[in-house]
Amino acid sequence: MDQGTITQTTELDSERQKRAKQYARINRRLMLVDLFMSGLYILAWLFFGWSKALKGWITHFTTHDWLLVLLYVIVIGGIFYFINLPLSFYQGFTLPHRFELSTQKISGWITDQIKGLLLGGILGMIVLEIIYAVLRAYPTLWWLWAALILLVFNVLLANIAPTLLMPLFNKFIPLGDEHAELAERLLALAKRSGTFVRGVFKFDMSKRTKQANAGLTGLGNSRRIIIGDTLLDEFTPDEIETVMAHELGHQVNKDIPTGILLGSLTTLVGLYLAALGLSWGVKYFNFNRSADIAAFPLFVFVMGLYGLVTMPLENGFSRWREKRADEYALRLTHNGMAYASALKRLANQNLSDADPEAWVEWLLYSHPALGKRIAMAEREAELTTAGK
Template sequence: MSPAPTLDPERQTKAKAYARLRRRLFFVNLGLSGMVTLAWLIFGWPAALKGGLLTFTRNDWLLVAAFGAIFYLSFAVLELPLEYYSGFVLPHRYDQSTETLGGWAKDQLLGLLLTAVIGLPLLEGIYWLLRVTGPLWWMWAAAGYALLAVALSSLAPVIILPLFNKYAPLGEEHAELAARLTALAGRAGTKVNGVFRFDMSKRTKAANAALTGLGQTRRIILGDTLLDEFTTDEVETVIAHELGHHVHRDIPMGIFLSAVVALASLYLASLALNRGAAAFDFSGPADIAALPLFALTLGLFGLITLPLNNAFSRWREVRADRYALEATRNPQAFANAMTRLANQNLAEADPEPWVVFLLYSHPPVRDRVAMATKFQTQ
């Protein structure tokens, strides 16, 4: 276990270059997605695809499934080279990834399967609401989204996450740590159903930990890369931060606010579908051929509101950081943990303000360490 860390200047130089490349890839991917969606609308591909599908079936459910799958795959295939470069080549180039090409390909297939299992029923539900509830479909869809968010938050630790990693209770060698974290959760009034280790190291050298699930599925999960490199005090302060989100009820608040955002975006989508029907010769809002217009509207709304969503997220993270400092009364461990995360995860500690404003859901490391330093002097 290494002593109290300081920011590694060489790692920070690499981190800035890595972050710059990842931002460029983000914007390239964003532009590519937008251009592909516009191409669908400009070149009349929706009508052509729907016409072709109608030669096989006139069943609304089958039409939605087939059209949605082909529309999604058109993006997945075109963006695969970019995904390969950003998700496999670049992390290896910067010595962050430990994943094999076979492992990466397996993750892509699992992600595709998960998208189908969750996304297809969601799409079918939206178009069923469009067909049967008329002008108020967007209200019902937002309510359904909120219920789905609650379900996924509960099921993720026991069904979804184990698809990608192996989870096991902490062994005897970490019995003291498990006891400390369980006691920490108890002081926060949060019942956890175990402390688990998972194999992050099969994909990355980065470290992470989380408090996942709701109710009976709530558990603490620690990446093996965190357990192997961080001190007990540092792990404790990381989990104290996660507990801060539960103390402040950030998860139900986040679900509620995401439902409000969904309500607004779906309302705008309903306006776009109503007005776009004539412009693009759709039969009406429930016409599956209008899916590209629907997707474009949601995407634009998400892009416009991204800085606001990130600002709200940073505010929640600051509150959780403050809770961690107050709960552990160990600002040095907190500062050490943030510094070690920056070094190990190749995270830019001092990004430009515009980058933070647009893209950061968490405060940069410099601000988090400064908060700990200020707390220490109080």
């Protein structure tokens, strides 16, 4: 769409908000089904003795520790993948099409599944092999060493993701001449915030979805601004500038390194609890040792349960950071009207519930409800107007 034809401001669409609430309710129910299935699956391997049996069967082929871990996880993970495939297909393909959000063809969905399975499998196996290698080498303090190694691994991933991983799923190209003025504005905005970026790139979100998104990816020299073509085509330059100002707020507030460190601390506590769980499991289930791969379902269950318990706390902290980034965006651009309009446009285009129930926001939302963010931006716009 020619940006000259985009309305300068927009309002929340009441009909789309009704659809957004319906879409959110269905997704919450699907999440509960997924959690129930995952928990039931992993506990079945423990209490029915399938985990020990699988390990015993694999030891007929190899006794090498690393290969034992690899084959065990491929089997238990592969079975769950196919059990969960109908739910994944409905949630990731059928439902978005039903609500007219998806533009993806079935061939594209299958391709994404294969790519995600391969990439996720490789990265996941690297992480698990590290954890089990440390478990064998340091049975008492493995959780501490594993957390430190994973911290380094996460920093490395954050650096290579923009150039090596993300291009596997989307095409990233620098903004062309038609958006040269916008690119200059965004680079100037980044400079005003004191943030180095390598460039401004657009990526082809439209091949999968009508939803819009943008952000900053990478750390240090690999940091770049990325804008989905769905946002580039539907938002005004002023709106895009305020959206990117929010993302720059995360850089200025050091949210990315803080998030990595906090995530590592959270992982450390989770691994310590997993160590306690594995020690108990050795006695209760008669595993050989904590590093026994047959105890893997117990490790997964403890970490999963821990993640559920800490989720509201992590989301609460995330909402606080997002609010700070909103405040920074408003200070940097002094354009509350454009930011409020951008948030309304996001709600309409992404089919996002702007006013969820309080318990839903508290439990599940990593960002403040869009209605609250819009209200804050509109208050800032009123103050700016009154001060002129």
